[in-house]
Amino acid sequence: MSVSSRSINLAVIPGDGIGQEVVAQGLKVLSAVLPQDVKLETREFDFGARRYHATGETLTDADVTELKQHDAILLGAIGDPSVPSGVLERGFLLKLRFLFDHYVNLRPSRLLPGVATPLAGQPEIDFIVVREGTEGPYTGNGGSIRTGTPHEVATEVSVNTAFGVERVVRDAFARAQARPRKKLTLVHKNNVLAYAGHLWTNVFNAVAAEFPDVTTDYLHVDAATIFLVTDPARFDVIVTDNLFGDIITDLAAAVSGGIGVAASGNINPSGEFPSMFEPVHGSAPDIAGQGKADPSATVLSVALLLRHLGYEPEAARIESAVSADLAARGDSVRTTDEIGDALAARVAG
Amino acid sequence: MSVSSRSINLAVIPGDGIGQEVVAQGLKVLSAVLPQDVKLETREFDFGARRYHATGETLTDADVTELKQHDAILLGAIGDPSVPSGVLERGFLLKLRFLFDHYVNLRPSRLLPGVATPLAGQPEIDFIVVREGTEGPYTGNGGSIRTGTPHEVATEVSVNTAFGVERVVRDAFARAQARPRKKLTLVHKNNVLAYAGHLWTNVFNAVAAEFPDVTTDYLHVDAATIFLVTDPARFDVIVTDNLFGDIITDLAAAVSGGIGVAASGNINPSGEFPSMFEPVHGSAPDIAGQGKADPSATVLSVALLLRHLGYEPEAARIESAVSADLAARGDSVRTTDEIGDALAARVAG
């Protein structure tokens, strides 16, 4: 995405549940942080449960064409118990990741000062997970026969290509190289998932040769979950497949302050399609509309969005603001709106 | 397995690395706990890296025939860096689970008093995971084309059958019903892995109708990892597929005292084939032969073995001994052998 024009044309998808509330704060902070000369245009889309119930649609071809015309997408959360499990996930969230080739699913984990963690001893946590976003067991390849009978057989096919693995591994190496520790860990299960594991391991080792200054290692996914709770400081950058990445990033979020502060980017690095930024948390229908949701994860997702569009100083300002706000937070109970106001004041100040 | 004869015919597989040392302690405690009238016969098998290097074999048909003639199998650990990743795992460990139809992979997690956990606040942890052991992504179904080229495509197929899912789900319900809290959680990812997820969810709900006194719930695997660190007390019994079970049981072991005390059983409930009991930890070649390994996980696996064979009082005595030993352990550094001696003395006393 070029920023020469100094304008941001943003698609906004509040979605379901707390999505509405947290996205409002994200936009508030975004407006506050942008320099006056940057023109921000937003267009809101009504995807999610209400649209689905009203029209039966999750994401139409016309929607995709319109979304494509934006520089980036800010998403709150999609999902509601009134919709059968999987319909919105596969019909909207995953569909968009695939259509817009969001092959880098970027999820940073940083335990900020003053933030509670379930781990004892307040360990140092500062790593990023680069999760593959367009392949693996997420492709919807699979099926069932004799469905609903005692003889049912159901399959799921994990599809992995050298093309798909190499581009995300290369992206992860570049990110590792740009960080002070320059360390990249491949997480897979290559002793059991031998075909996919072989491909991932071979590609990883081949690309490693081009990044001699990056230290590398390998962990089975089961072992990785152990280290995430016993020694999270060992991680700098992790690259992994779509399903393993889904699992370990929720765990990573839990140990580094909870999903209330976990941001993510669904990135198409080539810029051919708009990238989409969203909190890791879901729509939390149980607390929706009560002003209880923490908008920090959405605000941090706005920082990732700005960094992706080339607004590095503004991204850093948001991250400092969230960090300062968390450190000052103590036991005070604030509404979603109050936290948003506080963050907007900090980035503007 | 009938115990009317009051004899145990045990196959012993020390395996690689620390396997040798920990199994020796397991047998020591087993001999000490058994009443005089129970005849214990053991036969040692040399599977693992040395056999593989010497003969190229991991597990032959003749081996399988001989193993079959035992009431149960006690395994230390299999695996060594000198053998390419996956060869012993798939050629021995998984092969045996499949051949002996070990469809219940039982992994209890209990945080015992005095045992360190990476979690703050010493939460209550006492749950068991019933991991499916013969299906899912572990079947070795998959392949690759254009292997080693930039156009490689590698697939892994998760195979799930109504037959396979129902028997393990039924086993888990029965275990939940026998526990005071009577709660069973299904862990899957049915919003993404829709075919397998649909099968698991449907079978789970159908079997639930037969166990009206068991409370049930469902968690996506990513959410389950969050609760394992933020609220492990919420779990009583978990049932899940082979791969999710692999991942969450390592995490469960980590939060409930570490893999030094995590036991497991690869169980064939029908008794058609011998069940196999093993610590969750691996061969730890870095500390092998130094008397540093904690044999507690193996000793607790012996307890699971005894319970499976109908020796409930002896199983309970071992568990109490390990519990008392851990509580009394403090900061003392003891050798593998010393811990084994202490446990043998406790169960005998």
Ligand SMILES: CC(C)[C@H](C(=O)O)[C@@H](O)C(=O)O
């Ligand atoms: C909602 C679901 C489809 C999604 C995923 O599995 O990728 C979510 O868990 C996530 O991590 O973004």
Ligand SMILES: CC(C)[C@H](C(=O)O)[C@@H](O)C(=O)O
């Ligand atoms: C060694 C490996 C094949 C095995 C598995 O993945 O099942 C191990 O991790 C386990 O959990 O017993």
